[in-house]
Amino acid sequence: MKKILFILGTRPEAIKLAPVILEFKKQSDRYDVVVCNTEQQKELSNQTLSFFGIDADIQLSAMSPNQSLSKLQSVLMEKLSKIFIQDAYDATFVQGDTMTVLCGAQASFYSKIPVFHVEAGLRSYNHNEPFPEEVIRQMTSRIAAFNYCPTHAASEALLKEGIPASQILVTGNTVIDALFCLSSETLQDADERLRNNQIDLQKPIVLITAHRRENHGERLLQIIAAIKRLANAYPLYQYVLPVHPNPNVKSVIETHLSGAENIRLIPPQDYPDLVCLMRHSHLILTDSGGIQEEAPSFNVPVLVMRYETERMEGIHAGVARLVGADEKKIVNESVTILDAPATERQELKNPYGSGHAAKSILAHMNQTFFG
Numbered sequence: 001m002k003k004i005l006f007i008l009g010t011r012p013e014a015i016k017l018a019p020v021i022l023e024f025k026k027q028s029d030r031y032d033v034v035v036c037n038t039e040q041q042k043e044l045s046n047q048t049l050s051f052f053g054i055d056a057d058i059q060l061s062a063m064s065p066n067q068s069l070s071k072l073q074s075v076l077m078e079k080l081s082k083i084f085i086q087d088a089y090d091a092t093f094v095q096g097d098t099m100t101v102l103c104g105a106q107a108s109f110y111s112k113i114p115v116f117h118v119e120a121g122l123r124s125y126n127h128n129e130p131f132p133e134e135v136i137r138q139m140t141s142r143i144a145a146f147n148y149c150p151t152h153a154a155s156e157a158l159l160k161e162g163i164p165a166s167q168i169l170v171t172g173n174t175v176i177d178a179l180f181c182l183s184s185e186t187l188q189d190a191d192e193r194l195r196n197n198q199i200d201l202q203k204p205i206v207l208i209t210a211h212r213r214e215n216h217g218e219r220l221l222q223i224i225a226a227i228k229r230l231a232n233a234y235p236l237y238q239y240v241l242p243v244h245p246n247p248n249v250k251s252v253i254e255t256h257l258s259g260a261e262n263i264r265l266i267p268p269q270d271y272p273d274l275v276c277l278m279r280h281s282h283l284i285l286t287d288s289g290g291i292q293e294e295a296p297s298f299n300v301p302v303l304v305m306r307y308e309t310e311r312m313e314g315i316h317a318g319v320a321r322l323v324g325a326d327e328k329k330i331v332n333e334s335v336t337i338l339d340a341p342a343t344e345r346q347e348l349k350n351p352y353g354s355g356h357a358a359k360s361i362l363a364h365m366n367q368t369f370f371g
Contacts, residue, residue, distance in 0.1 A: 001029070001030060001031065001032050002030065002031055002032070002090040002091065002369050003031075003032040003034065003087075003088065003089050003090050004024060004031050004032070004033055004034065004089065004090065004091050004092075004093065004365075005034045005036060005083070005089045005091070005092045005093070005108075005113075006020070006021055006033065006034070006035050006036065006092075006093045007036045007038065007080070007092060007093070007094050007100060007101075007104035007108075008035070008036070008037055008038070008045065008094075008095065008100060009037060009038035009039060009040030009041065009045060009060075009062070009098060009099075009100030010040050010041040010044065010045055010096075010098050010100065011041055011044035011045055011047075011048045011271070012096060012175075012288075012289065012290045013045070013095045013096055013098065013100065013101075014037075014044075014045045014048035014049050014052075014054075015048055015175060015178050015271055015290065016095050016096065016118065016119060016173070016174045016175050016178065016290070017093065017095045017118065017174070018048070018049065018052040018054060018178060018181070019174050019177035019178050019181065019357070019358035020093065020095075020118060020174055020357075020358045020361055020362070021033060021035060021052075021054055022052065022053075022054070022181075022358070023358040023359060023361070023362040024362060024365075027362070027366075030366070030369075030370065034057045034058065034087075034089070035049070035054060035055070035056045035057050035058070036056065036057065036058040036059075036060065036080075036083060036104075037049065037056035037058065037059050037060065038060045038062045038076055038079070038080070038100045038103075038104075039059055039060055039061050039062055039063060040062060040063060040072075040076075040098060040099065040100050041063075042061065042063060043245070043268075044245075044268055046059075047270050047271075048270065048271050051270060051271050051272060052178075052181065058083060060076070060079045060080070062075050062076050062079060062100075066247075069099065069132060072099050073099055073102070073103060076099060076100060076103035076104075077103050077106065077107060080103055080104055080107035081107045081110065081111075083107070084107055084108065084110075084111035084113065085111075089108075089111075089113050090113070090114075090369070091113065091114050091115075091116055091365070092104060092105070092108035092113050092114070092115050092116065093115075093116050093118060094115060094116075094117055094118070094140065095117075095118040095119055095174075096118070096119050096133075096137070096289075097119075097122070097130075097133035097134075097136045097137035097140070098133070098136065099132075099136065101117075101136060101137070101140055102136045102139060102140055105117070105139075105140045105143040105144065106143065108143075109143045114145035114146070115140075115143055115144045115145055115146075116144065116145065116146045116148065116361075116365075117140055117141065117144040117146070117147050117148065118148045118174060118361065119148070119149075119150050119154075119173065119174070120137070120140070120141060120144060120147035120148060120149050120154065120158065120168075121141070121147060121149040121150075121151075121153075121154030121155055121156075121157045121158045121168075122137060122150070122154055122157075122289075122310035122311065123137075123138070123154075123157045123310050124308040124309065124310045126308045128214065129214060129306065129307050129308035130212060130213075130214060130289075130306065130308070130310070131213055131214045132213075134310070137310075138161075141158060141161065141163060144167070145167065146167050146168075146169070146364075146368075147163060147167055147168050147169070148169055148171045148357070148360075148361055148364075149168060149169065149170045149171065150170075150171065150172060150173035150174075150293075150352060150353060150357070151170065151172075151173075151313050151351070151352065151353075152170055153312065153313055154170075155168050155170050169360065169361075169364055171353075171356075171357040171360040171361055172352065172353025172354055172355070172356060172357040172360070173293050173352040173353045173357060174353075174357040174358055174361075175290055175293050175294055175352070175353075176293070176294075176297065176350065176352060176353040176354065176355045176357065177353075177355050177356070177357050177358045178271075179275065179294065179297055179355070180355045182272055182275060186272050187272060187275070187276055187279075189272070190272040190273045190275070190276040191276055193273055194273060194276060194277065194280075197264075197266055198264065199238065199240060199264060199266070199277075200238060201280050203236065203237070203238050204236065204237050204238070204282045205237065205238050205239075205240055205277065205280050205281045205282060206230065206234075206237050206238070206239050206240070206281065206282060206283045206284070206285065206334075206338075207240050207241075207277050207278060207281040207283075207284045207285070207286075208227060208239060208240065208241040208284075208285045208286070209241070209242060209244075209284075209285075209286045209287065209288050209291060210223050210241075210244070210249065210253075210285075210286070210287050210305060211244035211246060211249050211287065211288070212287040212288075212306065214306075215287050215305065215306075215325050216248045216249065219325035220249065220252055220253075220325070221252070221256070222325045222326060222327045222330075223285075223305055223325050223327075223330065224252070224253065224256045224257060225327045226285075226327045226328075226330035226331050226334075227239055227241070227257065227263065227285075228256075228257070228260070229327070229331050230330075230331060230334055230335075230338075231260055231262050231263050233331075233335070234338055235261075235262055236262075237262065237282070237338070238262055238264055239260075239262060239263045239264065240264045240266065240277060240281075241253065241257065241263065241264065241265050241266070242266050242267065242268050242269050242274065242277075243265050243266070243267065243268070244268065245268060253265065275294070278291065278294060278295055278298050278300060279298045279300075281295075281298075281300050282300070282337075282338070283300070283301055283302075283303070283334060283337050283338060284300055284301070284302045284303070285302075285303050285305055285330065285334070286302060286303075286304065286305060287304070287305045287306050287325075289309075289310070289311060292304060292309065292311045292314050292320055293311065293314070293350075293352040295319070295320075296314065296317075296319040296320075296348045296349065296350035296351070296352070297350045299347060299348045300348075301319065301320070301321075301337050301348070302314065302319065302320040302321070303320070303321055303323045303330060303333050303334060303337075304320050304321065304322050304323065305323055305324065305325055305330065306322065306324065306325075307322070307324040307325075308322075309322060311352075313351040313352065314351060314352070316351075317348075317349065317351045318348075319348045319349075319350070319351065321333055
């Protein structure tokens with residue numbers, strides 16, 4: 001039996017690793033699965049794991065108020081290193097590009113445990129967009145023993161950087177697998193919770209998420225100004241904004257957007273509720289990475305409020321547009337979409353996968369260890 005350690009810490013990591021964890025747990029005769037939650041996003045990550053029926057075996061409580069990136073890295077490295085000293089593992093899985101990913105990969109590497117990187121190869125080639133994620137994922141690629149790429153573009157990026165083809169497999173994105181975990185009953189329950197949160201699902205919705213570090217400060221004020229203009233110009237729409245708990249985001253948004261009749265500031269939503277919001281939306285404004293991948297499955301156009309995206313497949317496929325944190329561009333592109341007749345709405349095809357990524361990863365690991 002092989003002992004596999006899954007390290008995660010944020011809600012996106014929990015969503016995208018959950019299908020993989022569940023696939024490995026199905027083969028309990030082959031794999032002893034251990035889940036470590038660094039709790040980089042404590043409430044959000046635990047809430048999401050719970051939805052998938054997964055309990056973290058190890059919880060690190062790594063965060064403290066106003067923690068710098070350097071402090072977070074040092075805390076994570078110390079706590080994660082102890083895990084590898086206390087027990088022996090055959091492989092470590094990390095996903096994405098957070099500080100949890102970098103520290104998990106480094107601590108595993110220092111213990112000579114092979115690292116398997118899920119969602120490898122995403123690149124913007126701008127160290128400041130997104131910050132610090134772009135550098136983190138490039139560094140993780142140098143550490144990883146194997147890379148599971150969500151798209152062929154991600155695979156090509158790794159090949160250009162000198163990663164051998166023998167260490168790369170294109171699987172699709174596990175976030176699409178996660179969508180298939182939602183039962184109709186779960187979605188109905190989520191709809192009911194949204195109604196209880198004063199969201200009228202019979203009215204058109206513009207979903208907004210904004211939290212990225214590079215959009216703090218003046219950029220966030222530009223986004224807020226755009227939301228205000230759209231809310232005034234299209235009063236029949238509901239502008240639903242789950243407010244990220246980061247105080248650099250939360251206090252600014254609540255100060256400037258509270259009280260508007262058609263703007264709904266709501267707490268961070270658990271996974272099925274956020275999926276239901278996407279499913280009911282006419283337009284999504286986001287600086288999130290995961291939402292760029294999920295929204296096309298619901299035929300919802302996305303305006304990406306970033307100046308660079310490592311998910312260019314959506315841009316090239318026409319399911320998303322880059323608008324930056326530019327008030328004028330956000331408003332103009334939104335108007336184009338909101339003014340388009342329903343009959344002209346294009347059927348979108350999701351370029352990020354078909355929902356079989358986790359099975360592909362398990363099949364590869366079976367071959368690696370037991371082939």
